[in-house]
Amino acid sequence: MDRADRFRRSSMETLPMLSWFEKRAPIRVKFRVLAAFQALLGAIAVGLTAGSCTGVIHTSLAFDAVVAALTVVIMCATTLFAGGIMCRPYVQTVLRMEALAAGDLQSPIEHTDNKDCVGRMTQAMAIFRRNMEEANTAGAQRAMAAALAEGLGQLAQGNLTFRITSDFPADFVALRDDFNAAMDAMMAAVSAVNHAAASIDTGSGDILQASDDLSQRTEQQAASLEETAAAMQEITATVRDTAARADRANGVVGAARGEAEESGQVVARAVDAMGGIERASDEISEIISVIDGIAFQTNLLALNAGVEAARAGDAGRGFAVVASEVRALAQRSAEAAKDVKTRITASSIQVDAGVALVSATGEALQRLIGRFGEISALVAQIATAAEQQATALQQVNTAVGEMDGVTQQNAAMVEQATAAARNLSANASELVEQMVRFRTDRRAPPALKAVPAGNRVHQLQQRAADEGRRIAGQSTRRNPALAVAGDDWSAF
Incomplete structure (x- = not known):
């Protein structure tokens, strides 16, 4: 059959008449052409036989037999060839029609380009297919639309576990996979x-709880800073007054x-005068x-004069009286000199003691x-230190004032942050309520462990305290008068 088909096709390609006979000629015309060809062959065979029998054509019996056999063979071959050309398209069309009726829409439909009845039937089959x-x-x-509508309806209801499992056409399988x-x-x-x-949420x-706590602590801190600023003003005034008093004390000293x-x-x-008195x-x-010696000699002279007056008798009586008076005067002079000497000796002792x-008083005064010099130096140092402390306290007071202003601003910002956190919390709660509508079959990841607000606030306070100590350390390096060992501002 394959060889016959190939022969038939090659014949039709080389002989346009055969192509017309197979694809364009109607079935009635095909039968007429086949009958005419068969009649022509039969007429030729009959004519040759009749001519041979009547003697018109001089042929041998063998030639006649050969001609008859060839005629039969040609007629059979023509019949077979024409039958193949005429019947094969009908058979193929019937088989394809049965397959089409069975649901085979994939196999090709042949002979649709024919202009005969087979072509009309195959064209109708192509339209039917x-x-x-x-x-x-x-x-x-x-x-597919129903499946997509169901999927969209499940999606509208919040069911995200729905999947399209029905079969889609090959051209739309990607749509189903994309939807899933x-x-x-x-x-x-x-x-x-x-x-x-x-x-x-x-x-x-x-954040809302921490903001509320931070707001309260900021307000308390602002009040404490305001009180601290007032106290620092008083301390600064006191230290300046102390510095002034120390300066005056230094002058008094x-x-x-x-x-x-x-x-x-x-x-x-006075010591020199005491030395002169001594x-x-x-x-x-x-x-x-010397006076005592003179009195002693005078007494001896008076005694001698009395002795001489006694020897002189009455002539020396007056002289004896004078000698007696001189002796008495010498005696009194000796006693007075002795008394003066005693007093001068006592006075010398007192003068020595006074000296x-x-x-000792001079040494004590020295x-x-x-x-006084040491006290004056110490008071001067105290005055200088008090002035430095007053300056440092003024700087601290200025810093506290700035901190007070910043804290007031922070309090306002914390109020705004608290309001924003409150709005965020409300929006988060609303978002959670909206997201609850969606149903999923996957296990949600574990929720983050919430850190208590108190611990967060404590961490913030600790961080702020560390930053404050760092800034204070920088200020201390710039101004040594602000250095205070062991200061702890954590409670502040």
Whole structure:
């Protein structure tokens, strides 16, 4: 059959008449042409036989037999060839029609380019197949639209677990897969949004609580800073007054030191005067000793004069009286000199004691002057330190004032942050309520562990305290007067 088909096709390609006979000639014309050809062959064979029998054509019996056999063979071959050309398209068309009736829409329909009855039937079959394909496509599209509508309805209801499992046409399988992938992606996104919304709700609640606590602490801190600023003003005024008093005390100590130095000079002069008195007393004692010797000699002379007057008798009586008076005077002079010497000796002892006391007083005044110098230096240092402390306190007061202003601004910002946190918490709660409508079959990731607001506020306070100590350390390096060992501002 394959060889016959190939022969038939090659013959039709080389002989246009055969192509016309197979594809264009109607069936009646085909039968007429075949009958005419068969009649022509039969007429030729009969004519040859009749001519041979009547003697018109002189042929041998063998030639006649050969001609008859060839005629029969040609007629059979023509019949077979024509039958193949005429019947094969009908058989193929009938078989394809049966397959089409069985639902085979994929196999090709042949002979649709023929202009005969086979071509008309195959063209009708092609139209029927196209209509069936369109009907199947329409049904598949209706089923696909129904599946998509169901999926969209489930999506509208918030059911993200729905998946399209029905079969789609080959051209629309990607649409089904894309829809399922979109549902997977949306379910993952909604799950993540649910988790994020829950975390945001928890975090916004913590932020709101922390903001409220921070607002209260900021207000308390602002009040404390205001009180601290007032106290620092008073301390600054007190320290400045102390510095002024220390300066005045330094002046008073300097004046006292000058007076002490003058007193030391007076004591030195008194010591010198005491020395002069002591020397004068020694000279007086020497003079008294001379007077005592003169009185003793006068007494001896008076005694001798009395003895001589006694020897002279009455002539020397008057002289004896004078001698007696002189002796008495010498005696009184000796006693007076002795008394003066005793007093001068006592006075010398007192003068020595006074000189010693005045010397001790001078030494005490010198030590006191040295102490006054030390006190003056200390008071000067105290005044300088008080002035530095006053300057440092003024800087601290300025810093506290700035901190007070910043704290007031922070309090306002915290109020705004609290209002924003309250709005965020409300929006987060509303978002959670909206996201609850969606149903997913995936387990949501674990919620973030919420940190208590108190711990967060404590961490913020600790961070702020560390930053404050760092800034204070920088200020201390710039101004050593602000350095205070062991300061702890954590409670502040």
